[in-house]
Amino acid sequence: MSDDVRALLRRTAELAADFLESLDDRPVFPRASAEELREALGGPLPDEPTAPEEVVEGLVAAADQGIVAMPSGRYFGFVIGGSLPAALAADWLTSAWDQNAGLYVGGPSASVVEEVAREWVCDLLGLPGDASLGLVTGSQMGSVTALAAARFRVLERAGWDVGRDGLSGAPRVRVLVGAQRHVTIDRALRLLGLGAPAVVHADEQGRLDAEALQKALTEGDGPTIVCAQAGEVNTGAFDPFDEIADAVADHGAWLHVDGAFGLWAAASPSLRHLVRGAGRADSWITDTHKWLNVPYDSALVLCADPEAHRAAMTISASYLIQDDTVRDQVDWVPEFSRRARGFAVYAALRSLGRSGLAELVERTCACARRFADGIVELDGVELVNEVVLNQVLFRFENDARTDEVLRAVQEAGDVWMSGTTWNGRRAIRVSVSNWQTNDDEIDLALESFRTASQSPAHAPAR
Ligand SMILES: Cc1ncc(COP(=O)(O)O)c(C=O)c1O
Numbered sequence: 001m002s003d004d005v006r007a008l009l010r011r012t013a014e015l016a017a018d019f020l021e022s023l024d025d026r027p028v029f030p031r032a033s034a035e036e037l038r039e040a041l042g043g044p045l046p047d048e049p050t051a052p053e054e055v056v057e058g059l060v061a062a063a064d065q066g067i068v069a070m071p072s073g074r075y076f077g078f079v080i081g082g083s084l085p086a087a088l089a090a091d092w093l094t095s096a097w098d099q100n101a102g103l104y105v106g107g108p109s110a111s112v113v114e115e116v117a118r119e120w121v122c123d124l125l126g127l128p129g130d131a132s133l134g135l136v137t138g139s140q141m142g143s144v145t146a147l148a149a150a151r152f153r154v155l156e157r158a159g160w161d162v163g164r165d166g167l168s169g170a171p172r173v174r175v176l177v178g179a180q181r182h183v184t185i186d187r188a189l190r191l192l193g194l195g196a197p198a199v200v201h202a203d204e205q206g207r208l209d210a211e212a213l214q215k216a217l218t219e220g221d222g223p224t225i226v227c228a229q230a231g232e233v234n235t236g237a238f239d240p241f242d243e244i245a246d247a248v249a250d251h252g253a254w255l256h257v258d259g260a261f262g263l264w265a266a267a268s269p270s271l272r273h274l275v276r277g278a279g280r281a282d283s284w285i286t287d288t289h290k291w292l293n294v295p296y297d298s299a300l301v302l303c304a305d306p307e308a309h310r311a312a313m314t315i316s317a318s319y320l321i322q323d324d325t326v327r328d329q330v331d332w333v334p335e336f337s338r339r340a341r342g343f344a345v346y347a348a349l350r351s352l353g354r355s356g357l358a359e360l361v362e363r364t365c366a367c368a369r370r371f372a373d374g375i376v377e378l379d380g381v382e383l384v385n386e387v388v389l390n391q392v393l394f395r396f397e398n399d400a401r402t403d404e405v406l407r408a409v410q411e412a413g414d415v416w417m418s419g420t421t422w423n424g425r426r427a428i429r430v431s432v433s434n435w436q437t438n439d440d441e442i443d444l445a446l447e448s449f450r451t452a453s454q455s456p457a458h459a460p461a462r
Pocket of ligand 1: 078079137138139140141182184229231232233258259260261287299
């Protein structure tokens with residue numbers, strides 16, 4: 001390697017560290033407009049090459065104004081998480097190593113870390129020890145993968161080979177979902193040619209109603225898939241998995257669990273009860289780029305039916321070198337060439353250990369409760385959800401004031417969270433999923449809401 005490359009990587013590490021240090025102070029949401037960013041980053045494609053240092057320095061200078069402080073402990077938007085130091089460092093190495101982690105032969109260590117991560121994750125999440133694992137880009141592709149396995153198996157039981165004969169002329173596959181399933185389930189079904197699902201009633205917290213599911217299952221027949229959820233994206237609510245698993249078993253259906261963030265409750269002895277029965281499902285997805293605090297993009301899909309999982313995904317060609325005695329990742333994911341995502345997941349799990357992961361999950365949930373306890377002290381605030389996990393949902397007296405106070409908090413720049421509509425009314429959602437969030441960040445968020453809600457511009461009309 002030339003001295004120039006070493007100097008470039010050193011300088012880049014400095015710039016990255018400068019950014020991480022700036023997280024303590026910088027406004028969480030950038031103020032540059034899209035036009036300003038186009039101006040800073042755009043211009044005609046240069047005819048001549050540019051020196052790498054100049055490219056990197058220029059990129060940092062121009063992009064900085066549009067970088068959201070998502071890895072900060074003051075970011076409470078969506079369900080994001082940050083990057084644990086070990087996971088971030090392993091992710092850098094992943095780029096430097098540049099393995100093509102589609103086949104074992106494309107990077108043996110990349111394949112073996114996935115095997116190790118599979119064992120650790122099954123153990124931590126209370127899933128069957130022989131469940132198969134794929135490391136995908138996000139829960140979206142996790143559900144595509146799991147539901148492809150489900151489609152294969154339920155049609156195979158109905159005497160139909162979907163891999164060979166496709167869906168034309170196949171028995172119709174019924175898919176039942178709760179009213180508050182995540183939108184990525186609908187897109188997964190659409191991509192798989194399964195169409196729109198039948199929607200089953202969910203309660204005011206977003207929990208699928210197991211009795212309504214039982215009734216819906218009885219009213220139809222044929223190949224059936226049920227999608228349940230661990231952690232509703234607004235409320236954090238969990239479906240009643242044991243009752244759902246009983247109903248599904250009575251009907252020979254496939255049960256898929258979307259646990260994009262909620263499945264990690266299983267890693268905490270005090271929160272594990274929330275996912276009771278989830279281990280009885282046929283497939284699960286969960287993100288590592290959310291609560292496990294691995295850099296984007298990274299998620300897990302697990303399947304209790306490895307044969308169906310593999311049948312839905314596997315691929316072979318004469319020029320590939322495949323070997324049944326080792327893990328070829330193409331057997332478990334929809335990608336062919338792919339990034340060696342396992343290194344960062346492995347590093348995150350190894351650096352936290354069992355106790356560190358439990359502490360991370362429990363601390364962030366305790367932070368969510370602290371926020372909920374504090375926010376209801378403000379005039380006009382109504383807590384909308386039961387704070388069972390790391391999500392808090394609340395609103396002010398009316399939609400206009402909810403949106404106004406939220407906008408004022410966002411503009412103040414100390415913390416950032418987003419709005420939503422829940423049961424027909426505007427609400428503010430707070431997600432605590434960053435490894436750096438502690439009581440100080442929660443108190444700062446509460447102070448920001450106190451200031452915004454009491455300022456004359458946003459005070460309630462008397
Ligand atoms: C419950 C749930 N499912 C699925 C997803 C989609 O995850 P991803 O963005 O990783 O595809 C999310 C994202 O917030 C989620 O909360």
